Amino acid sequence: MGKTILEVKDFSFTYNQAINKVLDHVNFRVDRGSFFCIIGANGSGKSTLCNSLVGLIPHYFSGEMEGGIRVDGMDVRKSSIGELSQKIGLVFQNPFNQLSYTAGTVAEELAYGLGNRGVPGKVMQEKIEHMAQLMRIDDVLSKNPTELSGGQVQRVALGSVFILDPEILVLDECTTQLDPLGAEEIFEIVKKINGSGVTVIVVDHDMERVASYADEVLVLSGGRAVKIGSPRSVFTDPELEQYGVNPPEYVKISDMLRKKGYTNRETAITEDQSIQMVKEALKG
């Protein structure tokens, strides 16, 4: 097994009837087992990139595509979405459109992907119960998916993909409807999944979270990959705001403390580092 599990090579895409390239010669690799984050302003092409990784582009959306993407050796262009789905799972940005609505209950919704793989009934039942608990939706399992709150819908959407145990998990802004602690819980779960060897690719606008979870961060701006590197190198880059992204608040705190001479430590990019820095600065 190679170190690289996903490779995007000189990839460009233009939607049909659009003039501009939505993705413009994007190049990057993702290592097996890494926690990879994609950030960028609204409309910078993040979702388009996610859709390309799972084969929806070019198989579902039509448009002009250049370059290529390989997912664990499979050429996205030559493999069907079905084949790719056994390796890579995507939680879509808009939770309201991603329930199949062919199911009468939340439990059936969770079961859908398992059924397509021929998972026997008993195993299915166990997995559903486990997932429902993990996602805190066990009390709505027998409800109709159209009668849930926004956050509950998103939890079902997450569960329906997590339950398939994909080798690569792509999450496109998957906690926008969740309460703050719920979002944190989901990230902890994702971290755990990641710890078991699954490669995770996350799109998010919450930079504090990206900074504390990511191994590597890719910045998209106007469809181009303008920066890639460790969270520290990305978030301490003074040019970041130019790409429509604000660094985590912790960077702001560090800068303020440093400017007034209260600290000379390196910039904090996570909550823990930041608290540490403040505590030390208090001691004087």
Add this chain to the structure above:
Amino acid sequence: MEMSNDFVPKNTIIEKMNPNTKLLAIISLGISTLIFPNPALGLGVLIFLFVVSCIAKIQKTFLKVVLGFGIPITVMLLFIQGLYSPKNKTIIADLGFAQMGLEGVLYALKIVVTLLVFLGAFLLMNKTTHISNLVAALTDLGLPNKAGYLVLATLNVVPQMQKRMSVIRQSQEARGVETQGGLFNRIKAYIPLLGPVILSSLIDMQERGMTLETRGFGINGVRRTTYVKATRSPMDKPLNVILILFLLIVLILTLLMKFGIL
């Protein structure tokens, strides 16, 4: 919206039957009525279906749909075929401006009866079967995913649109449109929306298609499973045999009658 799949459990023996038995019933009874040379058989089947609807406790809906569709279409066909069919030889009534022929009347009745048998049987299946149950049964048969989805999507179209309508209705109300009260208000609010409702339903469908695909809709060469198990009843086996025998007997009788042996 009587044909939509708004299944309400009523705990009857019809509900507990396997959906495939009900499908077979639609096919067997429908085709028998279709091939049999005169409307008598179909009338009998219709009476039988009505009895079944009583057992399933949906006789009201059944009568409403069958009569609501049956009466106007019978009148229409009786006029067209009865008065103007070229097959007419035996005159049974003289209306002055035209004559009513026996052959045309029988032919009209047969078309009506056949349509009603298909409609009634389908209605019975639809009203007594939860969609998930039907899908599970079809999956058991080994029906390809695409075909299963087609069935599902078709049965779902009306309820989907209803949901969309109700969502848009809320949105309209929140923007100052009266959608409640008199029929006039409601129609006035709905008509301009038909286009957008259909368009947004289509877009919904497309987005849903995407999620289905990424959750393995198109995987080949796997025997699929479902969470909901198709309902089964001890009556399924004997009924299946009876339904097939019924179709065969009707087929033989029809052939014998065609060749003038009976």
Add this chain to the structure above:
Amino acid sequence: MKVEIKDLSYVYPSQDCALRGVSLVMEGTTPVAIVGQNGAGKTTLVKHLNGLLRPTSGQVLIDGVDINTHTTAQWSRKVGYVFQNPDDQLFLESVRKEFEFGPKHMGMRKEEIGERVEYVSNLVGLADQLDTHPFDLTSTQKRFCTIGIIMMMNPDLILFDEPTCGQDAQGIRRLRKIIQELRNQGKLCITISHDMRFVAENFKRIIVMKKGEAILDDDIEKVFARTETLKQCFITPPPITRVAQGADLKKTPFTGKAFMEAFEEERERRICQM
């Protein structure tokens, strides 16, 4: 503008009890934020304020008038609700038509509609998109479009259901501007949000909901100081506040400036103690 909610309970037709005796008063022009756990009943609550849902028991009064005395359509002149899912609110062929739809139904004058289209489209950042089909907007643009169609009707009370979701830094700034603008115009704005930083930066008064009840209703400083209660409601303070709390600063700051003040105060105190 005055909103009174008295012992409001709501049970959905599916027998789910979503509100269990909520009592609140909201008045004046100070924007109010509603936060709380998923499924706590926030959306259900605000849907009562324009009559989309009707109380199972209890009462809702808008400027002293019982909500049940009018239809939602009648209330729409006074109360504007921006849905949680923008796709549920858009159904016409262009952004311009969406914008004009409500005012036309209210009988607003043509010139006024024209003026408002210009003003609102600039405010929500869709001035260049007026002839675009709403389906062709990105999800964040769709959200601004739904905010626009409600602002077009110029209601006195505006309800935003999770407007921050999916917005980048610029979108958040735009929302901030919209909320300020509404306040300057003397409107009352009630916003549901899960983004605590946004809440802290834009609202003084916070209502926290949990399992169908409003369990906290207070000034933001006091609310975010109750970390234990908040935890039970699945709410965490915004990042700056968390750092301050983690480092045991005595005050609860929400901005960089307030943070530095709290920090320096604490530092002084420690130096004096030594």
